[in-house]
Amino acid sequence: MKGLLGLIGQIAALNVTRTVARAKRSGIMIGISVLLFLTAYMFGLIALALRLARHHPPEVATLFVAGGALLLGLIVLVALMIWNRIEDRRARRRRLDMQANIAFGLSLLQSQPMLMAALAAGFAASLFGGRKDDDA
Numbered sequence: 001m002k003g004l005l006g007l008i009g010q011i012a013a014l015n016v017t018r019t020v021a022r023a024k025r026s027g028i029m030i031g032i033s034v035l036l037f038l039t040a041y042m043f044g045l046i047a048l049a050l051r052l053a054r055h056h057p058p059e060v061a062t063l064f065v066a067g068g069a070l071l072l073g074l075i076v077l078v079a080l081m082i083w084n085r086i087e088d089r090r091a092r093r094r095r096l097d098m099q100a101n102i103a104f105g106l107s108l109l110q111s112q113p114m115l116m117a118a119l120a121a122g123f124a125a126s127l128f129g130g131r132k133d134d135d136a
Helices: 002-053 057-109 113-128
Strands: none
Touching: 002 057, 057 113
């Protein structure tokens, strides 16, 4: 039994090590790509300001570019607020559903304890006792 637990511990540690290494690698690559995207965005804004400076004074062209970036930033923030509100509603709905299920289970346990014991045994059997043809 101890040998099996040690093996399971080693497998779990190996999976955690792989996951941590993958997360580090992904974080570094995402950081590099964000830096490059920001550089491209900056040069795009410079090119836009230079293009606008042909038709307007340079100060006005710069204000146009800054105002456009500000407007896009505000649009992204509003979209993020809407998205967070939707996620909060979903989380609240899931929490209420879980509370209702727990309340139903407790009331069922109080009214029919033998039925709950049979359901728990069936659930445990389905989790831990698999058929041999499930592996194929």
